[in-house]
Amino acid sequence: MVKYRTLDGTFGALSDPTRRGIIMHLNKGEASVSELASPYGISMPAISKHLKVLEEAGLIFRQKKGRVHYCRLATAPLGEVDTWLARFRRSHRRVIN
Amino acid sequence: MVKYRTLDGTFGALSDPTRRGIIMHLNKGEASVSELASPYGISMPAISKHLKVLEEAGLIFRQKKGRVHYCRLATAPLGEVDTWLARFRRSHRRVIN
DNA sequence: TTAATACTTAACCATATGGTTAAGTATAGA
DNA sequence: TCTATACTTAACCATATGGTTAAGTATTAA
Incomplete structure (x- = not known):
């Protein structure tokens, strides 16, 4: 799994259910690390690592306000x-073939 | 990475450039294992493993004709x-917001 | 029947992944 | 200033991943 905005990184980041959950949460709006962690029964360091993976894949960015990281x-x-997926879509292929 | 038709498996399978290459090759039509292997400077067993990952993710299926596996x-x-991606699309969000 | 072809499987290796606990850092509040 | 909060980083562990070489299997061709 390579870093910094590659398809490898993005697909790799999305291959974990916790990270997809985080992404879906963030799709509703910004959230703190604690808020993101709350649905999952795993430790803060584990969440921290997931966020790092997402950040390195360019899927999230953070802003620190006081001691809270949004x-x-x-x-x-x-x-x-x-x-990338578009080329496999039925409709697209219908146009080509 | 979980097996047998899960989003985890699919995203995981797509996180490798060799496997994405294979998928793109197959998007043009069926191909033998040797044909799929030829663009990559890796051993047949390595390709065999990639194909297994793709197969377990439900992304490919095979048919054996003689000693050739298509x-x-x-x-x-x-x-x-x-x-899964649709919910993040601009147009979709424009409808929601 | 013997040898070549087209694979897969087994065993191994180095590195990555996803979790843990313990310790460290920065900010807020008493 | 001292303590609690909201994190991150470090060190560790078990398992997964992506590659290798060597060996095995099935089919075709000589």
């Missing part, structure tokens, strides 16, 4: 996945 | 990824 979703990598 | 693309899991 995370937001970056949709660009998802757009790249979408673009 | 692989074909199964688009259903890609459709599931597409469905």
